Amino acid sequence: MALRKTLESICIPIAAILFGLLLFGLFCSFVGANPFAVYASIWKAAFGSWNTFQNTLIRAAPLMLSSLCTLLPARLGLVIIGNEGALVMGGLAAVSMGLALGTAVPSFWVQSFMALAGMGAGGIWIAIVGALRHYRAVNETISSLLLNYIAIAILNHLVGGPMRDPNSLNKPSTAPLAEINMLGDIPGTRVHWGLVYGLIACVIAYFLIQRTTFGFSTRAAGGNMRAARLAGLPVGKLTLTICFLAGSCAGLAGMVEIAAVQGAANESLNVGYGYGGILVAFAARQNPLAAILVSLLVGGILASGGILQRSHGLPDATVLVFEGIIFLVVLYSDSLYGRLPFFKEKPDRLPPAPQPAIPTSVTAQGS
Amino acid sequence: MSQEKLFHLSRRQIVRGLLAATAFGVTTKFGTGCTASTSGQADAGANAGSGDGEQMTVGFIYVGPKDDYGYNQAHAEGAAGLTKALTWVKLVEEASVPETTAVTESMRSMIDIDGAKVLFPTSFGYFDPHILKMAQEYPDVQFFHCGGLYKEGTHPKNVGSYFGYIDEAQYIAGIVAGSTSKTGKLGFVAAKPIPQVLRNINSFTLGAKSVNPDVTTQVIFTGDWSLPLKEAEAANSMADQDVDVLTCHVDSPKVVMETAEKRGIFCSGYHANQSALAPKGYLTGAEWDWANIYTKLLTDIKSGKTLMSGDIPHLLRGGLKDGFCKVSDYGPAVSSDTKKAAEAAKAKFMDGSMVIYTGEIKDNKGNVVIPAGTSLKQQDPKLEEMNYLVEGVIGSIGS
Amino acid sequence: MSSPAESALGWWGVLLAILAGTMRGGTPFLFVSLGECLTEKSGKINLGLEGTLLMGAMSAYAISYLTGSPWLGVLVAGISGLALGAIHGWLSQQPRVNDVAVGIAMIIFGSGLAFFFGKPFIKPTAPQLPTIDLAGWSQNPAVEAALKISPLFILGALLAPFLHWFFSSTRWGLYIRAVGDSPAAARAMGISPFKVRMLSVMAGSFLAGIGGASLSLYYPGVWTERISSGQGLMAVALVIFARWNPLQCLLASLLFGGAQALGPALQSVGIKEGYYLFNAAPYILTLVIMILTCSPQRTLTGAPGALGQEDA
Structure with missing residues (x-):
């Protein structure tokens, strides 16, 4: 890859984050907090030391898996926002599996089957979206959004009624998993194994998309679905497979949340990792490896939410404003690729074509 | 995954060892009497950057916004009342903390960064597994949880539960409602x-x-x-x-x-x-x-009483008579x-x-x-x- | 157990509650869905209306409390929506920027701002919008309460046919539809898709802001951070349910509002099982209707051709 283009893909995101920080600093000074002290606190709370960086890692872990649920279908040109629903269904399936197996089999097998159950349930949940899209032309964004609400209703219903453990008195939950079946922390840290799953899943996704014929077909079909169909690509099979894989990543995130954090399914399963994952996927420009970095960034933002309240007297909503600003700027920065003269290889050449090959359509040339 | 489990188990043993060591340290500390806790507070105060060595940092965590006109506000007002009554209490608060790893991290920051020795994570759902996990890790920090879930023998000694029999007040409200209602509904x-x-x-x-x-x-x-x-x-x-x-x-x-x-x-x-x-x-x-209860608890702690030594009951509950409601x-x-x-x-x-x-x-x-x-x-x-x-x-x- | 028949109004009461709840609960849906309809007609999706709704609810309540004029609050709610809409409209039209992603970022940003600046206004009680009393004839307090109609509801109900007329019979309506169907063709006609979309998104957000005002100043008439239970996001589905037709948006809003009222009303006469699933009924219904009416052979009737496609 040409040097300037590499430089571009490094400089633009960094500049975007710095600009976002600048805007947030302005916001802070507007509401009466010292922006430099705020920056120092954010750094200290999110990345300052290994101890606090683990806080960031813990919060980043579920986002990596969840982001793949949006990221993979996006390579096929589908905008799916059903992460929360797939995560919830994955968690429910995992806890059911874990409770069904109990301590009858070794914990390794229980954990493996829980992971498979979570991935299966999440995968099927999003595969439904893919199937509706392919066979009935139902808009995938809307159907996946609706399925989120339906999944959360199923969770509340099951946890409040049929699956409720009578001993979970004042916080309705399913029965707890056996202690031995819980996923522990990575040795020497307080970060649970979900982080490793997330990293592995992102790396696998990267190779799948960039280095395999399956990935090539996906990217080709993502460029132009109709042309892909004409060219004889199995669009239906691609759609269903990609959607299943996407959902299974979110389902695995649900399993990790159950098996490494909560130990039982309850309303805490639905705390917004899904929506965070959507933003991570887009901010990472649909690149699985970049999704790792963006997840860390978001994890850092979330980790700094506490110190903004404790040390600066800012209200709890500050972290939302912070997150919102950073994301808006990062999303905007995506449009700068190829527009800044400095990063162009030769001034008279056309701007490099962006990854999904559609934007240079008639309209773009006409302007 | 089997490997993970292996590592995990061996690590757990190490942690257990560490815990035992710390617990020993703590007990010896408390063996010397109430001066120990003040020295603990002194470095807590120093950690928090306060010049006053007598200050004690107390952390409050709420699951929602502090001003919801309800559950969280009742606790936040309790915390505010506490600082008003006892000027040596340094309050650190976090609101809108979900019942996930977020709350363990909040507790950890309050302990490690702010030097809190007493924590009040107020939401019911914080208890299991989050407070239990942290209490094992920080045996010299006292965790007070609102909900009455403490079980003698199974839960760590530095965890306490408090809850009020507010249904007593509801009973009286029922009397008023029942005799005021014209329709009987x-x-x-x-x-x-x-x-x-x-x-x-x-x-x-x-x-x-x-x-x-x-x-x-x-x-x-x-x-x-x-x-x-x-x-x-x-x-x-x-x-x-x-x-x-x-x-x-x-x-x-x-x-x-x-x-x-x-x-x-x-x-x-x-x-x-x-x-x-x-x-x-x-x-x-x-x-x-809650202001009443929090002030009582902190006064006790200041005088050297702790959950771990059993001077403060692990289950603290009461109704109208005890001033909970x-x-x-x-x-x-x-x-x-x-x-x-x-x-x-x-x-x-x-x-x-x-x-x-x-x-x-x-x-x-x-x-x-x-x-x-x-x-x-x-x-x-x-x-x-x-x-x-x-x-x-x-x-x-x-x- | 007392049987429903013994209750004062019994099943009539349920009908009344649904009718009243339909108007009360449907009002925010109505404004947000009309706003989303306008936005989507121009070919953009705005998921950020959830944030806009919250911002509208907060600013309306705050202004009403500070100035004592609820109508000024409604106006400011619209303006705050307009401002958020401007961000969305501009950002989502940059090359390679996905409008769904911007929408979700706008939910976080908008709700963050609303929560941040709304803190001091949770406790005070702000003057509410007046209601129009249509039940002077009735002695029954339940009927009286049910027929207290908000002028906002009437405004929204009038806005729906107006928008319908606007889309079908005015030049500006034609521009919006043209841009929504095919920006290239619109550009050939000499229309700037950027400007049309920008204005549509802003106007749509203005309406969503007013929807927020109806939450905080009419029903339920408070400002809390949980005031919107996802109505802003639901509006996106609602518009599809209504096939991008403003008149059907009115009906769909009433249906969704009524569904919200139905749960508690049924419980009050003795039907109590499965309220979580019941609360999900509107979502299930929308999904079923989408499945039944979509097919790969033809796109949804009324669907803007360029909806959700990146070709600004």
Whole structure:
């Protein structure tokens, strides 16, 4: 890859984050907090030391898996926002599996089957979206959004009624998993194994998309679905497979949340990792490896939410404003690729074509 | 994954070893008397960057915003009252912390960065697994959890539970509601059919029935702690059914109180005093008085008492008598006879002679739940597992 | 157990509650869905209306409290929506920027701002919008309460046919539809898709802001951080349910509002099981209707051709 283009893909995101920080600093000074002290606190709370960086890692872990649920279908040109629903269904399936197996089999097998159950349930949940899209032309964004609400209703219903453990008195939950079946922390840290799953899943996704014929077909079909169909690509099979894989990543995130954090399914399963994952996927420009970095960034933002309240007297909503600003700027920065003269290889050449090959359509040339 | 498990187990052993070592350190520290805890506070204060060595950092964590006019606000006001009463308390707070790893990280930051030695993570769902996990990791920090979940022997020694029998105040509110209602129909907007909520509904109803045996309480479950639209809908639909006193157990009673006032019916508050929201129809209400409890606890801790040594009870519970809760001042619509009846019941609570759950009590399906001759005192664990609605309540607890 | 028939109004009460709840609960849906309809007609999706709704609810309540004029609050709610809409409209039209992603970022940003600046206004009670009393004839307090109609509801109900007329019979309506169907063709006609979309998104957000005002100043009439239970996001589905037709948006809003009222109303006469699933009924219904009416052979009737496609 040409040097300037590499430089571009490094400089633009960094500049975007710095600009976002600048805007947030302005916001802070507007509401009466010292922006430099705020920056120092954010750094200290999110990345300052290994101890606090683990806080960031813990919060980043579920986002990596969840982001793949949006990221993979996006390579096929589908905008799916059903992460929360797939995560919830994955968690429910995992806890059911874990409770069904109990301590009858070794914990390794229980954990493996829980992971498979979570991935299966999440995968099927999003595969439904893919199937509706392919066979009935139902808009995938809307159907996946609706399925989120339906999944959360199923969770509340099951946890409040049929699956409720009578001993979970004042916080309705399913029965707890056996202690031995819980996923522990990575040795020497307080970060649970979900982080490793997330990293592995992102790396696998990267190779799948960039280095395999399956990935090539996906990217080709993502460029132009109709042309892909004409060219004889199995669009239906691609759609269903990609959607299943996407959902299974979110389902695995649900399993990790159950098996490494909560130990039982309850309303805490639905705390917004899904929506965070959507933003991570887009901010990472649909690149699985970049999704790792963006997840860390978001994890850092979330980790700094506490110190903004404790040390600066800012209200709890500050972290939302912070997150919102950073994301808006990062999303905007995506449009700068190829527009800044400095990063162009030769001034008279056309701007490099962006990854999904559609934007240079008639309209773009006409302007 | 088998490898992971292996690592994990060996690590757990290491942690256990470390814990034992720290625990030993702690016990030896406490063996020397109360000076030890002040020295601990001194470096806590130093960590927090405060010049005053006598300051003690206390952390409060809330699951929602601090100003929700309800559960979280009641605790936040308790915390504010604490700092007002005891100037040496340095308060660190975090609001809107979900019941996930986020809360363990918040606790950890409060301990590691701010030097907190006493934590009050107030949401019910923080306890298992989050507080239990942190308590094992930080055996010299005291964790007080609102909810009454502590189990002797199974839970770490540095964890304590506190909760108030606010249903005593609900019983009195029921007396007021039952004798003020003209239609004999009371309404209860509830979040979820969990024991705490059921107990409030039942006590409210039993209070009302003690003055008017024919009274009924209609209950509507909204399904979640904060759904303003559903709460308003529930309040309105009950008003349509001729209910003329409304109360609730949701996170923020504001909507129910205002809707009742708009509909020209009476209401009875919860969590905090809401009389300002319904100047005409507010009868009374069941309020928490956490400032009182927090101040007592911290005064004890300052004097060297700890959970670990057993000087502070692990289960701290009480009702009106112990100052955990109180009854709002009566509104203008409450007659003097009603006030007298309510005050009489209150006096019985204060001298300890009142037992709400005295048999025979039937549930609303006709089954006897507390046989005649049995009386369950407030501390009775059976009441913590309540899973029925008493006779006179219209509603069911299916989800 | 008392049977429903013994209750004061019994099943009539349920009908009344549903009718009243339909109007009360449908009002925010109505404004947000009309706003989303306008936005989507121009070919953009705005998921950020959830944030706009919250911002509108907060600013309306705050202004009403500070100035004592609820109508000024409604106006400011619209303007705050307009401002958020401007961000969305501009950002989502940059090359390679996905409008769904911007929408979700706008939910976080908008709700963050609303929560941040709304803190001091949770406790105070703000003056509410007046209601129009249509039940002077009735002595029954339940009927009276049910027929207290908000002028905002009437405004929204009038706005729906107006928008319908606007889309079908005015030049500006034609521009919006042209841009929504095919920006290239619109550009050939000499229309700037950027400007048209920008204005549509802003106007749509203005309406969503007013929807927020109806939450905080009419029903349920409070400002809390949980005031919107996802109505802003639901509006996106609602518009599809209504096939991008403003008149059907009115009907769909009433249906969704009514469904919200139905749960508590049914519980009040003795039907209590499965309220979580019941609360999900509107979502299930929308999904079923989408499945039934979509097919790969033809796109949804009324669907803007360029909806959700990146070709600004």
